Amino acid sequence: NPYILSITLLVAFLHTRYHVSFRACALILLVLRLLFAAIPGNMLGADSFPRQLSTVFLDLGLRDRFKVHPICSMCHRIFDAANDSTSLCPDCGNEIYRPLTQSLFRRLFGNNTEEDDESIQSIRQPLVVAPIQLLSNGLQHLFSRPGVVAAVNSWKTRERNTDELRCIQDGAVWNTIKGHDDTLFFFGGDSDKELRIGVSFNFDWFGRKTSNYGPSHSSGAMSF
Ligand SMILES: [Zn+2]
Incomplete structure (x- = not known):
């Protein structure tokens, strides 16, 4: 049912983007359900209307x-x-x-x-x-998204100017840090077959309340 689907998506978006509470979402669903029921013509048909945000997430196949x-x-x-x-x-x-x-x-x-x-x-x-999300799970999720492997690979051929610091890759740490085999971590080894991912830990410096990239908690994986 297109009406139910659009309301389901709206409520999920309001919660995810603007942190509208579970209780407020249930209230929105209740009012909309009563409004739809009051409109003649049985617009919702026999389809069931979600009553709770948790049902919305189940219907959309979304899991924590x-x-x-x-x-x-x-x-x-x-x-x-x-x-x-x-x-x-x-x-x-x-x-x-x-x-x-x-x-x-x-x-x-x-x-x-x-x-x-x-x-x-x-x-x-x-x-x-x-x-809590384990780093291994975060990386798995990140790299299961289309285009991420290609995007990470493209950084290997990025042109660098040794006289100018324009990116984290131009810095001294990036260019000198060693891997477990005592060779350069980022540019050693067979770079065509291997991705080397540096992980930086940001102790609540994501600023989740102001950042567009910050979810409702501050654990996650970043690669650069
Ligand atoms: Zn204790």
Whole structure:
């Protein structure tokens, strides 16, 4: 249905580009659904109208490319929710999860007083979480996009003027840094068959609130 598709794309765009909240997106969807229902002619037909932003993302086949991990609010140590049974940070003794209330426990497990560690672990709510994308996954995603390999390759033949600094490639670090084999990292080896990717870490200098390139979190991969 073209009406539903255009609304789906609009809501996904508003959230991704302007950070419109999940709740506000659900409100937009609700109002539009009521408006469409009030228009005579059954414009939506039998197609189902998304009610939540999460349904919009499912319908569009969009998935997060990061994993959400619980972190310690004091020292920012990262935990693995699936495999970590600890509830206190081993470094500073800080609580990682919200306490399970008695009513919530009873609602979930009925009168069963036997503790089911696995079930408890799956419903524990972390106090603070962080979205994390591994560099290897970021690079995989970057190079799966059409044209990226060719674009990176084209930098190998870029003309350089040794008297003028016009690009990071003209700098001393770029031209002297060694690889694992003790030869020049960027210009050694068989450059036709190999891509050498330098990764720079920018500690929150992406300025995600002002940068067009900054997503809603500041992890990512850049190549140059
Ligand atoms: Zn800690």
